[in-house]
Amino acid sequence: MNYATSYPPGEQGVSRSGRRRNIFPAGKLAISLLLFILALGVSFPFVWMIRTSFMLPTDALKFPPLWVPPTFTLQNYRNALTIQPFARYLLNSVFISTVVVFAQLLTASMGAYAFARLKFPGREPLFLLYLATMMIPFQVTLIPLFVMVAKVGWVDTYAAVIVPAIASAYLTFLLRQFFMSIPRELEDAARIDGASYFRIYATIILPLSKPALASCGLLSFMGSWTNFLWPLIVIRTRELRPVPLGLAALQQEQGYTDFPQLMAGSVMALLPIMIVFVFLQRYFVQGIALTGLKG
Amino acid sequence: MAPLAMSDGQPRSRSFFRMNQSRREALAAYAFLAPNFLAFLVLVLGPTVFSFVVGFTTWNGLGMPKWSGLQNYVRLVKDPLFVKAVRNTAIYAIEFVPLAVICALGLALLFNYKTIGISFARLLFFLPFVTDMISISFVWMFIFHLRFGILNYFLSLVDLPPQAWLGDTKWAMFSIVILSVWRWMGYYALIILASLQGVPQELYEAAKIDGAGRWKSFIKITVPLISPALFFVVTTGIISSFQVFEQMYIMTSGGPQDSTISIAMFLYQQGFLFLRMGYASAVAWVLFFIIFIVTMINWNVRGRWVYEG
Incomplete structure (x- = not known):
């Protein structure tokens, strides 16, 4: 739709x-x-x-x-920042989320373009396979992914958090749906002028999909910023923790629950994502329309 | 076929020129798909298959997995903690989904009125959805606190006894449900609202002429026409319910007396605290199976209540 x-x-x-x-x-x-x-x-x-x-x-x-x-x-803010390297946590989260968003958007949009616009043998069954895996809960791949990350020696690195997040059948699906709605005539004209598929993707499809890309980027940013379970498993060193993990550590390593200090940590954890939301809320809402109305 | 000049006037090899259009298109498609498919293969499909196989083995994550057939699954059914986790998760879903959907429907109906500050209100209700679970779990822990919690203070104002919300087997799960409803209802409301705004107003006018009251036109017109959105919300609500994890991990650690241990939490404990990778993989597949069955049931009763015009 x-x-x-x-x-x-x-x-x-x-x-x-x-x-x-x-x-x-x-x-x-x-x-x-x-x-x-x-x-x-x-x-x-x-x-x-x-x-x-x-x-x-x-x-x-x-x-x-x-x-x-x-x-x-x-x-409380001073405590949170000194007891735990909270500024570092924020930087980690910004770095991880940014890389994940761009990697996901790039691979998802390229794949979506192929699914939406190009004919190739095996397109339908492959797309169905993508759809089918969307039903599988993340918990299923949790253990194999951890074993893989451990085998490659990535436990406790940024790569362990970033690389497994790159694959997104979901974003590929959403962008494909959007690309399908772009009128073909625009492309045909370019094709007659001899533009390559890559040119069409980069100069026609992507610029026309800016709002959809923004919405998907925000979904992916949010997913990455709030991800807890996966970093919990692969990150051990405090210096590499993203914000949610650091916030949990703020309580657990203290041995008791210091609520004012935890609230200060929570404010610092929520502030960046709230700012992003308030400025880009239009795209959040569009993202909902994009995700919510396929049924 | 006329050999078209390809992109940017770059010279191409002769064989490429000779290639027919559909071959060239397919090759381009595979090139575009390559990074995506590689990631999908290595990070989704491969692990899925691997996990399924590991579910039939005994494995601590190091060394070689030992084949044990259906043993993990047989043990799971007999594991009282797992049975409890399944029950808890089901209770969570049964409380969360209807509550969240009803609240969201109510909100969506309110949002549909044009009043002062309506867009600000929508924004405000959506705000909980963009929070990370850990922060807000701490916030609600403080609200629910037995001694300093504001909730017990509100109760004391109306002469109700204080409750140990998160420390009481009677209340712990419901407290978590409250947090989840608070977080999700604004998001669900916007989805329902989008659908609500697509209902043609002429239908209401016509119903009015026929003498239908507000309630009747709500049941006979609004609900059927927004039922696809309701279906979507119910489905995603169920799926997310069965994967619930962070709230319990932070607020109760599964307690008191395992009354809030969820399937995902049980999986985490088995796999990453006790390093029973085979056992935990079996848990993951049971989780998938449950989600699959519930979604299928939901899909099949769809025809009974979802209107597809």
Whole structure:
């Protein structure tokens, strides 16, 4: 399905909506109020996290809780950054996620182009095979992948986190669906002018797919940034940990749970991905349309 | 066939020129597919086959795997901890999926109204979905805390006794479900909303003329027309439920009394703490089998409730 026609929160659906026009101001107000209260509830964990991260442990662990912190402190952030090399964790995550995103987009878009646009013997069965593996949970390949990584001697390297993430049948599938929706005429003209397949891929298909590529890139960035189980298995040295692993270590290596400090760590872990989200939310939403509407 | 000049005016070998169009296209396709297929072969397909074979062996990850036939699977069925893990995971799925879908449907219906700040509200509800599990698991651990948790404070306001949410076999799994519903409902809501906005308004007008009330037109028009989106949400919800891991790993370590140990967590323990690679591979295949069966059932009852216009 072409996502351009089904972009969810776009305003294009508004004018033809008869139901919305019929709402009385009072009903509208009630709905706004209800949404506002629900929104407060949903964002509460974030508010609570940020509040606690700036509080002295003695204040944070008072019961009944103090709504307004009596003293404002950066101590938890300082602790988190010194007890664990948290800045290093952030750099690791940025590096790993960036490489994974570009590697995935490159291989997925090239494969998707072949599946969507080129005829070759074995195309249909191969594509079905890709689809079939999408149903297999990641846990199935976990042990063989670990054994392979160990055999190559990659345990405890960036390569161990990055390389196994490159294969993505899922992104290949999504991009293929998108490429199929690009009109063929554009290509035919270029073909008559003698453009090679690579030229068509690089100068026609890719530029036309920027929004889809951005959406897929974000999906892949998120997946990589939040991945926990795999790094947990292949990373041992603290200097190589990505953020989620480092955050878990912040608790486990301490021996006790220091909530304000953990909240400071959580804020630092969430901030980059939140910033990415707020700036690129349009593509997140498009990504949902891309993934959600194939059924 | 006229030999077309290929890209960039580069000289090509004669045999390449002679190649017919479809051969050339196929070769180009294989070249494009090569990196992708190589990664797929080495990182997905190969490991999948390997895992299936290892499931029939006894292996600590070093040395040579010893063939043991169906022994791992037989042992699994008799392993009380595994049975418990399957039960826990099923409970998680049974609580999570309906709750998340109902909340998401409600939200989507609200999102469909044009009111002040609606796009900001949508953004806010979507925010939990872009978090990493570890951070928010810590946040919710603090909220659920027996002594300092804000949840118990809210309970005390209405004179309810405090609960040891994550430390009580009665509540631990449900607490994890709450966290998961919070994280996923905004995402599911946007998927349902996309479908909701595709429902033609004329249908509602027509229903109104026929004297149908709001509830009736919701059941008779809205639900059938958005059922493909609901189906998608239910399916992905089930699949993700059966793989649940991080929440338990951080918040409860599977406790109390193994009441929150999930299949994925059992697999992690067997494979990477006890180095029973054969046994853990068998677990992975049982997990796949369960997901497969549930998805098939879901797919087959699809015809009964999913409207495909």
